[in-house]
Each structure stands twice: as C-alpha cells, then as structure tokens.
Amino acid sequence: MLKLLLDICLAFIVLAALSPILILVILVILIVERKSPFFFQNRLGFNKTEFKIYKFRTMLNQEITPLGKILRKTGIDELPQLVNILKGQMSFVGPRPLTAADINRLGWDTAYYDHRWSIRPGIVGLAQLTPVCHKKMSWFYDQLYIKSRSLWLDFKILMAAAIIPIVGKQTVKNWIHGTK
DSSP: OHHHHHHHHHHHHHHHHHHHHHHHHHHHHHHHHOSOSEEEEEEEOGGGOEEEEEEEOOEETTEEOHHHHHHHHHTGGGTTHHHHHHTTSOEEESSOOBOHHHHHHHTOOSGGGGGGGGSOOEEEOGGGGSSOOOHHHHHHHHHHHHHHOOHHHHHHHHHHHHTHHHHOHHHHHHHHHTOO
8 A cells, every 4th residue: 555655646746747748748749740649558457457558659550650769769658657657557666567468469368377467567667677578588577576576676676767768778678687
C-alpha cells in the first residue's frame, strides 16, 4: 500500500513538472502527423486485470514515424502512463504490462507464469534495462524483480531510467551491463 501511495504522489509531481513538455509533444504530434497524439491499447496488469495503457503515438500505417523514433529513443512516448499510475493501474517500476496476444505468443498463459501478475506492472522494469531482448531473459529479470523488490531497488531502476532521455536507452543498458 505504501508503494501505491508513493507511486501516485510521485506521478502527480512528475506530471505537473513535465506538463509543459507533455503539452509541447501533444502539439507537435498534432501539427506534424495530424492524428491523435495518443495511442491506447488494452494490457493485462495486476492479477491479469485488463486496463487501457496510454502512450504517445509513435507509429502511422504500421511504421515508426521520424518523431516516433525520437520519442521512443528518449522514452518520452511512455510519459502518458503517468495517468495509469494515478489511476492505480501501474507502478513506476515493475514487469511491463503485456497484451493478451503477447502472453499467448510468449507461452506465458499457464498457471506457472501467474506469479508475474502478482504485482502492478511498471513503466520500466529490470527486463527493459537489459541489453538482451528474449522471453527467457525477460522472464528471469521479471522474477528477479518480484523476489528482490524494495524501495531501494525501485530507486536504482528509476535513476537508470531517468537518464534515458539524456543519453538514450542503449547507452544506459550498456552502462548497467558493462558492455560497449
């Protein structure tokens, strides 16, 4: 319960502080792409409860837009998920929420994998900070987080994620894992 309250309070502060940037991104997407600046998708969260995730639109006609590349590289496309945190659907840190199709594709649709949904999903998690993108690695890091979670671990993950807009996701992944 403490983590939920901390997440909501922090989300409110971050949303207020970043509101000028969020408004600017909304306006740029509206002007450049002439489409809704937001992307909505159903995801499964705590106890596999379905909710609608909010992100900035980064694709048109199944292709990443030039602006979308920048938003994704910096992680700015994820900022609307602060609203999901305010609604208590997500946390700052935790396993990423997946679609039902993702769960089926990964083969994580049996009772063996249910432990992954025993906590609220996060905007960022250990699996997103690893240089290898593979279902076994994601499962390993999601389980490691669930077993080891603490406010200190959340803080370290958030600090790593906070510098992503400055240096990029790949650079942070390389720093964490000591690779080039």
